[in-house]
Amino acid sequence: MKNITLLLLLVAISLVPKSTMAQNKGAGVAAAAGALLAIGAGVAAVEQMKERAELTATEYMLANNPEFENFSLKTLDFEGKKLSDMSAASVITFxxxxxxxxxxxxxxxxxxxxxxxxxxxxxxxxxxDFDKVKWYLIDSTEWLNMMTSYVSVASGEDNGVVKSQLADGKIVNRGVKVGSKMTIPFYQLEGDMYVVTDYSPDMKFIYNERSLGIFLKETRNLIQIRRSNIIEIHDFFFEG
Known part of the structure; x- marks a missing residue:
């Protein structure tokens, strides 16, 4: 905790121009303190939203999945964006x-x-506003189906081959690896190029160089999941 506080203080001080610090040390320190308070307020606000989102996710599970009698629910990703950017369409993962x-x-x-x-x-x-959140619960079987479709569109490989490789391998930034061998490489695309597949009545998958895009047909929102999140979810299901 001390390291985090020190880091925030250093960031706050770095936000104050050196000329200001030289001209008026008192004013400079006050400005740094103000910046630190702003950073602290932003961090606290995000933490409060994370706690509220986790509580709402738990309430959703209790209301809609009564078969879950004993379970742990933890936030995997809450979109590490600036507070000013967080109103955009995104995905929270538990x-x-x-x-x-x-x-x-x-x-x-x-x-x-x-x-x-x-x-x-x-x-x-x-x-x-949790009325603007659409919940989607999946197990390892559904995830494997989703990733089979995604890897297939990202590589051009046949679905059957992809599924067999995913069962024994793992998704990495450039494709699928089994052991240390890259068995299915992804297409190398420019940042503004997209390859699309129609996955289900609810969603389409979009591949580009940096992420998995999910287009929700009902809301017409295109939501991007970072490749690092895909790797984390796959590891959660199939490792340990």
Missing amino acids: KIQEFVPADKPELNGKKHILFGFTSYGWISEYGI
Whole structure:
């Protein structure tokens, strides 16, 4: 915690022009303190929104999935954007795992991922509007189907080959690896090039060089999931 505080203080001080510091040390320190308070307020606001989102995700699970009697729900990703950018369409990701109640239980049950797809304006000066969040719960089988479709459109490889490789391998930035060998390389595209596949009645998948794009047909929002998040989710399902 001390390291984080020191880092924030250094960032705050760096925001103050050196000329200002030289001319008036008192004013410079005050400006740095003000910048630190602003950073702290922003961090606190994001943390509050994360807690609210996690609570709402838990409430969604309790209301819509009564078969889940014992489970852990943790935020995997809350879109590390600037506070001013967070109202844009994005996705919040939660990892869910069932367990058997006991003293200090182990998380060794079935795993799920809960996506909270947000629409434009879901965060405003009035707080979070969860009416603008569309929930989508998936298990490892559905994830494997999704990634098979995504890798296939990203590489041109046949679905059957992709699924067999994904079962034993892992997704990395440039394709699919089994062990240390790159078995399915992704297309190398320019940043403004996209390859599209129609995955389901709910969504299309879009591949470009940097991310997985999910186009939600109902809301007409294009949401990008960073490649690092795809890797994390795949590892969550199939490692350990």
